[in-house]
Amino acid sequence: MSEQIRIDKCISLLNTSLMSETPSHKTTLRATLHRQLDPRSWAKPGLSPINLMIIASIVAAVILTIAETEPTLRALPGFSLLITISDQIFALVFTAELIARFWSIGENPEFRGISGRLKYLIRPSTLIDIAALSPYYLTMGSDGNFMLRLFRFLRILTLAKLGRYSEAMHVLSQALHRRRYELLISLAFACVLLLISATFLFLLEGELQPDAFGSIPRALWWSVATLTTVGYGDVYPLTALGKVFGGLTALTGIGVIAMPTGIIAAAFSDAFQERLNKQPPPQ
């Protein structure tokens, strides 16, 4: 018996040093559920079967919510029934998930007991889960009320759950966070260029095309479409001088795209390199 405790202690110590967290290796239902639901407790690469199933459910729920807004689909016979049934299934799945998470989180020492559960309940990700689930109960049964239908779009928020599932996401968001000042500067740079080009076009074409360039806010619609290289083509300069400034704006747009791309590329390159260097060299 004491032998077993000694081995357990060893494994636990090893785990602590490796993952800075103690995933349980117990075989109770709650422990198994915790390993399945918490991505950081899942020892194998990739996602656990239950988490994969939940992601698939979220994607399916989002696609159905989108399809629901299309009148030609709503006019199809049986589509309404499909929505009602799938809504009830998704409500069941996501409610079960929430309860399972709430119960199994007790395996994590941080959230043990009643105070731990309350702490878990007020975490932003739990609150988003509940907010994403609530429309299923609030809109159940009702069909035509527009405001309630609007409420159901909150289900798109369930996608935010995906954010919990990946390690790579952590590297990316950390790299972006570390270069947040540089990215803000490139955004400020883009805003200044937007203003300058909108002001010039307002001065040059404001008289000729009052609807498109009659004020700086109106000219900004053209500026943003040009500097981001979207270029709808609903408005564009007509005079020679306006076209010269328009062309210069389009050329500057390359810089507006190149600056953040360069910062992000450099940030990711450094982050990947750092991660590689952290791994101890083979001896």
Place this chain on the structure above:
Amino acid sequence: MSEQIRIDKCISLLNTSLMSETPSHKTTLRATLHRQLDPRSWAKPGLSPINLMIIASIVAAVILTIAETEPTLRALPGFSLLITISDQIFALVFTAELIARFWSIGENPEFRGISGRLKYLIRPSTLIDIAALSPYYLTMGSDGNFMLRLFRFLRILTLAKLGRYSEAMHVLSQALHRRRYELLISLAFACVLLLISATFLFLLEGELQPDAFGSIPRALWWSVATLTTVGYGDVYPLTALGKVFGGLTALTGIGVIAMPTGIIAAAFSDAFQERLNKQPPPQ
């Protein structure tokens, strides 16, 4: 004589260490053919003359297949004859290539004998070769059948053969594969942004422009054109608030392009550096 064998052994050993494969230096027809057809057995830089000729044939066959669909070209006198003749030439060339590959692959110890040939036959690249060749025989002689003509588009698949010809391709695809999670996250990020912007535009402009923004799937057409900075300009927001959100979407589009570009740039930079470091330093 034994001197010659000793030198041959030396060269062979050197080759093994350099390319982790033993290209034969025999002078039989089959060995020569193998060296010409298998890019990894070709010792000199670049591609062998036969492989270059095959690539040229594939490109020519693809261009002719494309040209065939154009009614103004089909109306030209002699064009039909050109197609018939070139189809027969290409059928001959690609059949000869397939047979030559099947025969000469025996030089590779991995595919020696009947079982080796069967193993070679069921490789994906061989199956694509056969699939790309089959329409030449299936459509031969027939001219007006639309479904058979459709079948002939499979010839575009012959381009997939090009994938076999390059070492650089391996470095690129490996670098992309290593960052597949990061790339998937940037795709998911783009999808979430697509959904958010489509939902906003649906809410803001759905009443005013039911054809363009009357449902989220319809609004997605505008969203994808804006976030990818394509900007056809067939649909765009008309209200002030719609334009504000449209402009924000266009600005976010920079991030949608910058994220994968940054990941890919960082991945390639690491891959190139790693390859450089692998080469032993000169002493």
Place this chain on the structure above:
Amino acid sequence: MSEQIRIDKCISLLNTSLMSETPSHKTTLRATLHRQLDPRSWAKPGLSPINLMIIASIVAAVILTIAETEPTLRALPGFSLLITISDQIFALVFTAELIARFWSIGENPEFRGISGRLKYLIRPSTLIDIAALSPYYLTMGSDGNFMLRLFRFLRILTLAKLGRYSEAMHVLSQALHRRRYELLISLAFACVLLLISATFLFLLEGELQPDAFGSIPRALWWSVATLTTVGYGDVYPLTALGKVFGGLTALTGIGVIAMPTGIIAAAFSDAFQERLNKQPPPQ
């Protein structure tokens, strides 16, 4: 007492080695003001409360200046009063800022005394501050004069003050400056491509569409829209050959965007790495 001086000396020495500048730790009003106004004297991370307030004022002033040009907003009752009052508040705030900067800069040994103040007064950033402030006094009271209204657009220049507030900006601008030749080459490369594509389209479509491609300067409008991938769609080639060259131009546009992006990404990557290497390794 001598103990206190010893500690102060220590802190001062530490500061010198850390920031290569000696921020004063005196508690006079002028010293406090200097620490609040000069970003490099602010020991804590981020910006000082007063500088944050000034940035917020600049952004608010710029937004109001933009809004002022919109006729629908000018037609709103009370908007004119809002502008008049906010103009007076901004004039007060920015004048107070200028005087406070002028007084507190004496804490910096470089700008001490009358000659130091004169030296501070003729710095470009101070001149921009004064130029940005002057329209508030020149346009005060007048409302309808177009030329004076034009003058007020100079307030957009107040945004240039933002440039003073960030360390990250220094790294970015230095990295771009170090690669100025490479960036100029990619600009020259873009210009040559613009000329070539404009000349080809002028030759191919000049007869058919004289308004769009009747001269090289006219064709340049299409070229710049295509090579920067803006693509308004107001003009585009109509003939088959024109479309072939147009498509090639669009493909070359990828290179026109990729070149500066690549240079900027490489420049930033090197700059970030260099900064990391400068920090002494922990021992």
Place this chain on the structure above:
Amino acid sequence: MSEQIRIDKCISLLNTSLMSETPSHKTTLRATLHRQLDPRSWAKPGLSPINLMIIASIVAAVILTIAETEPTLRALPGFSLLITISDQIFALVFTAELIARFWSIGENPEFRGISGRLKYLIRPSTLIDIAALSPYYLTMGSDGNFMLRLFRFLRILTLAKLGRYSEAMHVLSQALHRRRYELLISLAFACVLLLISATFLFLLEGELQPDAFGSIPRALWWSVATLTTVGYGDVYPLTALGKVFGGLTALTGIGVIAMPTGIIAAAFSDAFQERLNKQPPPQ
């Protein structure tokens, strides 16, 4: 005297080790001219005054050639005279430059004597110089002949001279050359995507919009505009399925831009790093 020779030898040795070339320090007219004209013999940073003047002349000549094609400018009184006079001045300047280069190149041991001059004469850059100069003599005096006017566009080639003026260019072109296989693969990848999307749109929208998607070559015009994110908006899918594939094509367009950008960024990053490492560390 022998002291002077010793110092000269020292300087010369130093130069050899620094620039791997021996610029002459003689004070004859020919030597001075050579230092002014050959960018690699110019010891100071930047370009020599004469080379700067020549670049300005080339840019001015190109701008005038472009302006000449614009009918509204040609209609201006005095414009014809301006062109005639400036053409004669440019002919003089570029002829003088060519002769000066031909004479002064003798300072370079590689091109000394008659055989050296012949070697210089048949270099591609010299031939381009001559080809760029010839239209000035061929079109002199004639005004209305269209074919001769066409010939004058060759003057745009004088821009190619710019290529000789920069060291940074060498680093960039070498970096691109080293990654030519990777860049070719990304081009091939773009071509395959172009074909696939064009074929799908031809199949999906060919019946509905025969002018835009009636054949694969016609559909390619839409494909190239979408994949390069130009998006003119002259043609776009109208059916739901066509829009789904169109949207996927636009999303793939991000990859088409990201691939070469990533390769170029990685290539430049490596090239800049390598150059940095070549410089000996300070001791």
